[in-house]
Amino acid sequence: MKKTTYKTLIKKTFDEVCSLENNGDKASYIPELVKIDSNKFGVHITTVKSVKFGIGNYQEKFSIQSISKVFSLTLAYKILGEKLWNRVGVEPSGTAFNSLIQLEKDNGKPRNPFINSGAIVIADVLLSNLENPKEDLLDFIRNLSKNQDIQYNAKIAASEKSVSFRNIALCNLIKSLGNIENKPSDVLDFYFDICSLEATCEQLSELFIFLANNGSAMHNNSSIITKSQSKRINALMQTCGFYDESGEFAFKVGLPGKSGVGGGIIAIHPNKYAISVWSPKLNLKGNSYKGMLFLENFTTATTQSIF
Amino acid sequence: MKKTTYKTLIKKTFDEVCSLENNGDKASYIPELVKIDSNKFGVHITTVKSVKFGIGNYQEKFSIQSISKVFSLTLAYKILGEKLWNRVGVEPSGTAFNSLIQLEKDNGKPRNPFINSGAIVIADVLLSNLENPKEDLLDFIRNLSKNQDIQYNAKIAASEKSVSFRNIALCNLIKSLGNIENKPSDVLDFYFDICSLEATCEQLSELFIFLANNGSAMHNNSSIITKSQSKRINALMQTCGFYDESGEFAFKVGLPGKSGVGGGIIAIHPNKYAISVWSPKLNLKGNSYKGMLFLENFTTATTQSIF
Amino acid sequence: MKKTTYKTLIKKTFDEVCSLENNGDKASYIPELVKIDSNKFGVHITTVKSVKFGIGNYQEKFSIQSISKVFSLTLAYKILGEKLWNRVGVEPSGTAFNSLIQLEKDNGKPRNPFINSGAIVIADVLLSNLENPKEDLLDFIRNLSKNQDIQYNAKIAASEKSVSFRNIALCNLIKSLGNIENKPSDVLDFYFDICSLEATCEQLSELFIFLANNGSAMHNNSSIITKSQSKRINALMQTCGFYDESGEFAFKVGLPGKSGVGGGIIAIHPNKYAISVWSPKLNLKGNSYKGMLFLENFTTATTQSIF
């Protein structure tokens, strides 16, 4: 599609969704996130043909939360290669309800890297393999799109840490089952840092365009990960990116993607574009209410999905 | 790709996989399936540009088993439209281990139409909505590709029925939870008929090409289901088509597909082709050992997948 | 205690409980049971010193339902001895919620003989070991207390069978896991017969007095089972006799016992007495509301329990 077509369809879809009621609730369990204005709504697209277009609050930073799990996974995959899958699986997890029992049955190997247990194991992998984990990961992310502005938010990290009894439980359970190498408190501190990353919609679609570009950065065409690795991360986002709503997202939107409880969503159309959406109110499954609607309507309008 | 390219890559990949050890075991629980020659190996591709090419035992009939669940789903979806999803979900199921507990928690609504419980509910939907369910479904399938040769195999149906205590358990559990309308024994008889369908690799790729063709038959260009419905069935195959190995298949092959315990697999590259493979020995997750290998190597060779 | 003491305490407790609101609901899933008058309330005690005393509707027959599982267990234990425990366990089951998953994990061996799955396995054991299972079991029960009046109720059996999808599911699941020897439909028919047994409170306390008498019948002092077997059945009733309320019953009443969804309860004070209660309305856990109250108040009044 041409730039004008993308622009037109995004504008039209944005207006449609704006006019709808803003249902759902903001993530209530992280005190800092509750303070965000519920009416924020931004969208930005970056295409492999260098089209860039944003609308709404697309230049405002927000807490990308679990979306950052794709970055930590990408770096861990780059470092360990296929050996990574000895530590974490590639299968959808079924219901959250079963996550603890599943860890016990599978000897502490999480079903996939996008559920909390999996992302905690990925944080442990990075801790074991990086000199300065926190700085090195940030450098890696900033270099994805030459964007030095990306930052951790210490206040968000502290806010999540103060209420994170369940993540402490998860990390210690996995440790007891033998799949955490470092001290649980160190792993968790790093994990909370990762979750606290902030970006704008514009930055986010630029950071993610490498996954629509077969693993290569757009700004300098350097290979970040291999084409095969890039496809595989897309496959993982498709089957596991939306918690217990991953099937629904594949079904209705038809693109690989990842959501965060801050209300952000990134979606990838391989060989075409990366698109990001932000709207803080979440549906019952914990994904952005308006974000899901926007992407469903947008891919319907383009009549294009990977399926 | 051109016809010659497809042909070359299929031949090369077929030879590669032929030379490997034939690991795994045939499905042992259906007496009739044990009798099949383990060395059978066939492949056939049909493209939206009318390329057709087969190799090995691609013209020999085999028991397509769960692959037929896509046909019954397609007909039920065509009849009920989106209302169908009140009866069955669209989410991956996690482990088989949890299937019974999940049914209890979700009031008898199976996670998706491709696990046994879901396919049993689909059989119940067809029983309630068709005049002559067994004949009408067969007609529907035959008309997908104008192939009057497709048949149920009464011996296979009887063989499966004789040992199907677990499916009887599933169907009665769902009935007790209120999501089966007809008599369990009638639903199960129809379900076993559906599982007993036979086709060759050639026929299978022809029957499935409509899902690569946005829901329209190739032979007469008539719309079988809408473009949106076709995409959604592909999405479901992607996230749920390979039992507890669906993530792995998305990860390694990168195409929507469906396997059966008879050793068959169908995979769809939307807007490109439908490809079928048959090799009776199954891996530990119940999917064709050589079939999985062939498709992984084939999409690697083409360097194309939906991701 | 003397006869007059038992009589006084039973009368007093009966009057107390009569004056309370009759909470709970009758078992709704068996159509025939819904027709019973909710206000029925009867109690009868039989002691090892031949005290017999009843009050209220103690001479009216009711459906003893799961209480009969103690009879079938006793006969199966008498026949197979300790080998019986290869087929069924002796541990409390935790929540009903987990019953299906537990069967899968334990290869079809139910946790204990008093949950439905366990009683179905016991019915299968009797089918395999008795010439005329239905008649032989009835004879065995009648001879416990020389009471020829005990009968199956064919109407109740048929009523339960007509709605028993969950029991069909259980029996077929166990069959699929290898722990049912006979045809599931034969096992279930016998199981429904066993559940359909009827007795009065008076008859019930007479039938059960052998368990307070170290396994010997009172009327002719013949040994029905050994002292050790009798103690073990009491232990099983103590830990498993009240579904998910077994701990509560041990805690509040302090006697081994067994309840049925017909609203009956039998409790045993070893070396002292057997006491039966009947009141059709059930609490949320499926045990007689007034029956539980009566027994709690009665053992409190006697200040005696096995603890």
Next chain:
Amino acid sequence: MKKTTYKTLIKKTFDEVCSLENNGDKASYIPELVKIDSNKFGVHITTVKSVKFGIGNYQEKFSIQSISKVFSLTLAYKILGEKLWNRVGVEPSGTAFNSLIQLEKDNGKPRNPFINSGAIVIADVLLSNLENPKEDLLDFIRNLSKNQDIQYNAKIAASEKSVSFRNIALCNLIKSLGNIENKPSDVLDFYFDICSLEATCEQLSELFIFLANNGSAMHNNSSIITKSQSKRINALMQTCGFYDESGEFAFKVGLPGKSGVGGGIIAIHPNKYAISVWSPKLNLKGNSYKGMLFLENFTTATTQSIF
């Protein structure tokens, strides 16, 4: 029975069990416990008629571990009365396997006070209700039998703490579900102290005799808890005292009791005696191998149990 009878039967049973192979393994997860000599074997009985008799290593201190959960429960029950059961249940827990999932389903309310999660909640209750929890609990225990020699073992507490990732997981999960009032690390420190208590077999049977004596201390006849509370703690030990082998213990031994991974067991015959056994090697369910055998043979020899 007379003193001479108890003495004779204990001697005879002790010799029998001594002559058997010492199967099983010492608890391996607490480093300090692995150092204990596997051949230690001691028994001591204290009766309500002041009979006292010991044999083997009955005057040697060992780590009583989970047996101490009865002491903390008793004190918490004394303080809160029946309100305690709002925080923790009285039902057997089914398999350990399900413990985490059960906590989620029951909003953080453990099934009973003797599984780890329940004992952690009891520790939290004591932390909230005692001035100096560690000292106050120790005083309470010492006063049960006027024994000032009972001590915590700081080395054992530290050893367990160093490897207690699973207990940290449990405590934080319960905290996340709202059923822990204090800081998880404080609760756990106190919990590890409680588990580290040491006593000899002789001391143990003296500390527990109040539960055979309707809640009153033997040395000064003062009431520690009410008769009803004492019966209820016995009932809880009967249904929940031996992890996933509670039914088996009721079945074979027929007495309320509690075991610890240090290889100790205490058993109560209400109105008769308290008997303690110590032998460090554990069976597959985590209970003392020789301890279980001794108690089964002993109650068989006495031909007396509560059933």
